[in-house]
Amino acid sequence: MKPRTLRSAADLAEAGLIAPARAAAITRVAQRFELAVTPEMAALIGDAGDRIGKQFIPSVAELETAPDERKDPIGDEKFSPVKGIVHRYPDRVLLKPSHLCPVYCRFCFRREQVGRDGEKLSARELETALDYIRARDQIWEVIVTGGDPFLLSPRRLRDITRALDAIPHLGVIRFHSRMPIVSPHSITAALVSALAADKAVYVVVHVNHPQELTLAARAACARLVKAGIPLLSQSVLLKGVNDDAATLERLFRDLVAMRIKPYYLHHADLARGTAHFRTTLAEGRALMKSLRGRVSGLCQPSYVLDLPGGFGKVPVGPCYARPGDKPHEWRVEDGDGRLHCYPPNTAHKD
Numbered sequence: 001m002k003p004r005t006l007r008s009a010a011d012l013a014e015a016g017l018i019a020p021a022r023a024a025a026i027t028r029v030a031q032r033f034e035l036a037v038t039p040e041m042a043a044l045i046g047d048a049g050d051r052i053g054k055q056f057i058p059s060v061a062e063l064e065t066a067p068d069e070r071k072d073p074i075g076d077e078k079f080s081p082v083k084g085i086v087h088r089y090p091d092r093v094l095l096k097p098s099h100l101c102p103v104y105c106r107f108c109f110r111r112e113q114v115g116r117d118g119e120k121l122s123a124r125e126l127e128t129a130l131d132y133i134r135a136r137d138q139i140w141e142v143i144v145t146g147g148d149p150f151l152l153s154p155r156r157l158r159d160i161t162r163a164l165d166a167i168p169h170l171g172v173i174r175f176h177s178r179m180p181i182v183s184p185h186s187i188t189a190a191l192v193s194a195l196a197a198d199k200a201v202y203v204v205v206h207v208n209h210p211q212e213l214t215l216a217a218r219a220a221c222a223r224l225v226k227a228g229i230p231l232l233s234q235s236v237l238l239k240g241v242n243d244d245a246a247t248l249e250r251l252f253r254d255l256v257a258m259r260i261k262p263y264y265l266h267h268a269d270l271a272r273g274t275a276h277f278r279t280t281l282a283e284g285r286a287l288m289k290s291l292r293g294r295v296s297g298l299c300q301p302s303y304v305l306d307l308p309g310g311f312g313k314v315p316v317g318p319c320y321a322r323p324g325d326k327p328h329e330w331r332v333e334d335g336d337g338r339l340h341c342y343p344p345n346t347a348h349k350d
């Protein structure tokens with residue numbers, strides 16, 4: 001029998017991934033936040049301190065909402081002029097044609113929008129969203145996200161790529177997906193060819209732990225690379241999953257060796273029931289600092305925080321330069337923590 005995606009506590013118990021005694025509690029969590037684990041991810045659960053299981057198996061800790069947590073942690077609703085579009089920055093929009101995901105990550109910032117009860121976009125609503133983009137020539141980039149856009153059929157995906165490719169003022173079409181990692185066999189030749197466009201098409205893959213980079217995931221990414229698509233990665237900094245320097249170094253080195261440029265390391269958002277995953281900003285900054293200088297510059301993503309309330313993403317990584325004692329003088333820290341004076345430019349006049 002072909003292994004299938006696990007979608008309930010009973011499925012998890014049957015697969016031996018949870019003790020049967022935990023099933024009732026997990027069912028309660030899954031009623032609140034959807035559950036899905038692909039066979040590829042299920043096969044990894046149990047090893048390495050269960051860094052994969054923590055990402056996908058519900059925990060009762062999710063039923064506790066911390067005081068600062070919110071339903072819409074990064075303020076998408078406020079910037080949604082039409083259904084399926086989030087327009088927060090002048091030159092780029094999110095387009096969300098799918099509300100489903102191949103897995104449901106327990107820390108997801110959009111956990112109350114995705115899933116079978118989530119916001120489905122009808123064909124007519126998708127057309128309205130595309131019209132919104134067509135009518136605004138300041139939009140230079142469309143980020144197709146969701147849910148997971150690669151769950152759409154290749155035919156629907158191709159229709160979206162073609163519609164975007166035909167909009168003269170767009171320069172870039174970007175897809176964000178977790179599928180190449182969690183459901184690599186879904187990255188078929190038909191799906192890859194559905195992404196073909198004259199405009200630049202980028203794919204950003206979501207991956208959090210080097211163990212997720214299975215042979216099948218590597219092959220799926222290689223199929224995208226061979227089609228001429230530049231790949232970037234985004235990861236979420238997660239307590240107990242990847243919040244140590246050795247894991248992050250392994251992850252970023254492996255990605256670069258797979259021709260995937262680490263783009264963002266996200267500080268975990270204030271989604272409800274996710275406090276057990278959040279590190280402090282100080283911990284995140286210390287981890288980034290431990291990579292700088294020691295690990296290739298290609299392996300350094302930006303550590304970003306999406307400000308609660310819809311104020312956008314900003315880098316929150318360590319800062320190495322601060323004003324010195326004299327005017328226009330700077331004090332700059334090197335990779336070993338030593339401070340150096342950087343002189344003012346004598347040609348500069350106030």
Ligand SMILES: *Cc1c(COP(=O)(O)O)cnc(C)c1O
Pocket residue numbers: 086087088089092093094143313
């Ligand atoms: C994250 C995000 C983007 C993309 O931001 P980049 O910094 O360009 O990757 C665009 N729009 C919204 C609403 C976002 O949340």
Ligand code: SF4
Pocket residue numbers: 100101102103104105108109110111114146147148178206
């Ligand atoms: S795949 Fe992305 S959108 Fe879907 S649950 Fe995971 S983090 Fe959320």
